[in-house]
Amino acid sequence: MAAPKRKLMVPVLPAVGLAAVAAGPVLQGLGSNAAGTVSTAAPQSQLKVSESFTQLANGKPMLLALTVNNTAAAAQTISVTVNVSGPSLAGFLNVNADSTQALLANWSCTPNEVQRPSGAGPFPFTCTATIPANTSNTVMVSTGSNMATASKGTAVTVSAQVTADSPAGSPLPAVVSLTQNVG
DSSP states (O other): OOOOOOOOOOOOOOHHHHHHHHHHHHHHHHTBOTTOOBOOOOOOOSEEEEEEEEEOOBTSOOEEEEEEEEOSSSOEEEEEEEEEEOTTOOSSEEESOOTTSOOOTTEEEESSEESSOOSSOOEEEEEEEEEOTTEEEEEEEEESSOBOGGGTTOEEEEEEEEEEEESOOSOOOOOEEEEEEOO
16 A cells, blocks of 8 residues: 655745744844834832831821832932821821931921821821932831720821932832721
């Protein structure tokens, strides 16, 4: 018995299609797109902002650590807007003005404090600070009085946005926001 004959099928690609198929991996390897433009990663901010509640319980003052890390080789002077909101905030709400916490002389915020916050806020604070090169600064967002028993289970949100830095040049860091319920 004779072996059956097999036909060899070879796809035929148009010249443009073949060039695109052959060049695709090369362009991808070079970081280019099909239009032939080179793309680069967006520059990263040399400032990093983070937040962490260190205490949020009824019968105790609210304490939130706001940290700004400057990874630049030069000092950065920044403007930061800090918003605090929540339906049952305790009195004497402040940023870097609670005498029971370590105060940083290089930070200044207005208003100094909101004595009796009413409503849910947000209660904005505008701060300026000069963060030395390759240094982290942590300031406390706090209430000078204890959270009321009625605040248990209610949410408190603190957000921080760097709105300006000098010397400018790097992009500003992303807005950070942290929400936690009063324990």
